[in-house]
Structure formats: C-alpha cells, structure tokens
Amino acid sequence: NKWRSPTGEAMFSRAPGVATRSAGTAHNARHKITVADIRWADMILVMEDKHEQRLRADFRQEVAYKALHVLDIPDDYQFMEDELIDLLREKCEPLIFGQA
Template sequence: MNILFVCSQNRLRSPTAEQVFAHYPGIETASAGTDPTCASPVCPDLLAWADVVVVMENAHRLRLHQRFRSQLKGKRLVCLDIPDVFPYMDEALVALLKARASRFLR
C-alpha cells in the first residue's frame, strides 16, 4: 500500500508521518506539501502513485480537491485533524499520528 502524507510546507507533520510509518510491513510512504513554495509539492505523479492520501487538516483536503480533483478520483482521502503546532518528530506528534492513522494503514 502506498501512502502519501500531506501538510502545508512538508517540513514537520507530513515528513514525521512518512518516517513513522515507513517501516510498517507492506507500506511505502511519501510526503508532500500543498504550498507551491515547499520543497516537495503535491503533484499528479505522487497522487497517481498513492493508494491512500492522508492530509493533516481539512484545509489540505480542500486545496487538493481544488487543484487535483481528477487525480483524486478513486483515491481514499483521509483527514487526521492534526494542527500545525508540533516540531518534527515530536513525541506527542508521533503518538497522535499513530493513534489517528494506524486504523487506515492496516
């Protein structure tokens, strides 16, 4: 299963999620951002690769639907409702990611 994690800047939440779930059996991970100035922006190729797209906030879901509606057809899109208040690999962020995303990654 290919999982794409998405946040705004692709600096804190989605890269943390990518690392946390990268070693789960049967799962390949990637991360990207919705802001065009981020280092790894969401693109059609990443969306084509992903079986599941996991966003951190509803605003990310809306941005993806606005820019990539046709590429999202048939994709499972999950929102974890995790605010942008955590540093990269923060213990609380890791715990929250595991609590909210693990059920979608089985």
C-alpha cells in the same frame, strides 16, 4: 511539508507492506505534491481540511477515486515530537492497517 508529514513518513516508512511519501500542498512546500504522487498513492492522508480542499481543487480528477482522509492534526508540532508521534499513531494506524 516541514514537520508533520515528514514525521509520518519516517514513522511508517519501515512498516511491512507500507510505502510512504510525504508532500505538501503549499507553494513553498519542500516537496509540493504532484500528479505523479497522487497516482502513486493508494491512500492520501492530509493533516487539515484546507489540504483536502486544495487537493480537490487542484487535482479534482486525480483524487476523485482515491481514499482521502483528513487527520485533523494542527501545525503545532516539530519533527518527531512525541505528542505528534502519538497523534499520528492514533489516527493513521487504523487507516493504514485496517483496524478502523
């Protein structure tokens, strides 16, 4: 929860009708995901398969009926890096705004 998620949160936080929250699955994440975060969310977007696996293992019941999408964005980017912004737009906008 250092660069990718906070970038996504910053990008979509001002979109009309969208509320965002960034959290990580690692034990050392700046904000580690909680049951409250999962219950709050209508949709959960994760960057990698391992994040989905951690959520399903640690929060099985809480994520069972949530829309959970893996974006397949590797941890190769810095905060608000142009290429990361482009990837997030490409992968998230159809999910968030229903253009899928």
